[in-house]
Amino acid sequence: MQTDALLDRFLTSLAPLAPVAVWAHGSLAGGDYQEGRSDLDLIAVLERPATLSTVRRVVILHRALRVEPLATKLHCSYAAADRLGDPGHKHLTWAHDHVLRRTVTPVTRRELHAFGRVLHGRPPAGLLPPVSDRELGDFVVRDQREFWRPAVDKARLWKQDIWVDLGLMTFARATVTLREGRLISKRESLDLLPGLGAPAEVVADIRRRRYADPHPSNAEWTARRGELTRSYLGPAIDALVTAYG
Structure with a gap:
């Protein structure tokens, strides 16, 4: 599948950032994913908060992925492990072909705990506080x-x-x-x-x-x-x- 090829390339490209974990949520994790129609919603957990250098690397990484057919549908938040406990913190995010800042919403957090898909590293339990x-x-x-x-x-x-x-x-x-x-x-x-x-x-x-x-x-x-x-x-x-x- 084109989705698998894109995810493999993404994870390989992500290696220099040494993520603690990479998780999928949304349709990709919940079993309702439609290739070519659904977004790929991801969270990469980094050991340290994003710096200007991190932003540059993220932009270069995602621009290089543009050769993949589904790359425009891949959205990823880059969350520092020590900031996951702050529900109001806005994390560096690549979505809709540009950089922005987004929170990890209570819905996303509940999804990750309930049926999140671990693509790399540690599972959400122990890293991501549960949502009441x-x-x-x-x-x-x-x-x-x-x-x-x-x-x-x-x-x-x-x-x-x-x-x-x-x-x-x-x-x-x-x-x-x-x-x-x-x-x-x-x-x-x-x-x-x-x-x-x-x-x-x-x-x-x-x-x-x-x-x-x-x-x-x-x-x-x-x-x-x-x-x-x-x-x-x-x-x-x-x-x-x-x-x-």
């Missing part, structure tokens, strides 16, 4: 209230596949986490969405593009799909936040 149910729930509510709910009011966003897909799947996953305290896959979220009142034709569209035919939608359906999604998500998020916030 309260911390996870508070984060999920805050994400729905402060990120997704304001985004619903920006109509232009919902003409894009990624907003429709992630908006609905993240809502379903948040609902299960708050109700039952567990994480579910994107595939499972699609199975649950109709029962949560989501528009069935939009859910079918996401499933088709994710698991069958990725051919883009026409402009008329794209516009209608966006409005159906926004009309559903706004009240649904409001109700979820009211119930659990």
Whole structure:
């Protein structure tokens, strides 16, 4: 698989940074990975905090990977081992073809402990502090209230596949986490969405593009799909936040 070839090359290129561990989370670890469609979400744990020299090495490393077909989908946070205990710390991250800073969210931390895939070195237990149910729930509510709910009011966003897909799947996953305290896959979220009142034709569209035919939608359906999604998500998020916030 192209994914395996990319990961092998990435791990070899990473050797000069001497990572303590490299972990996969998200779809790659959770069993719902779709080659060519899913992102490869990784965390490399370094012995020391990133320096300017580390940033340069990371940029060179990822630019060299561009010859690999799936390289643009590989996202990696470079976390210092002694900073993993600080949930608010923003770690050096390569994503979307550039350097930025990101936290390791409670959802990611729970994923790593529950089903994280160890690609190199030590497992998450012992390096990464666990996340409590309260911390996870508070984060999920805050994400729905402060990120997704304001985004619903920006109509232009919902003409894009990624907003429709992630908006609905993240809502379903948040609902299960708050109700039952567990994480579910994107595939499972699609199975649950109709029962949560989501528009069935939009859910079918996401499933088709994710698991069958990725051919883009026409402009008329794209516009209608966006409005159906926004009309559903706004009240649904409001109700979820009211119930659990």
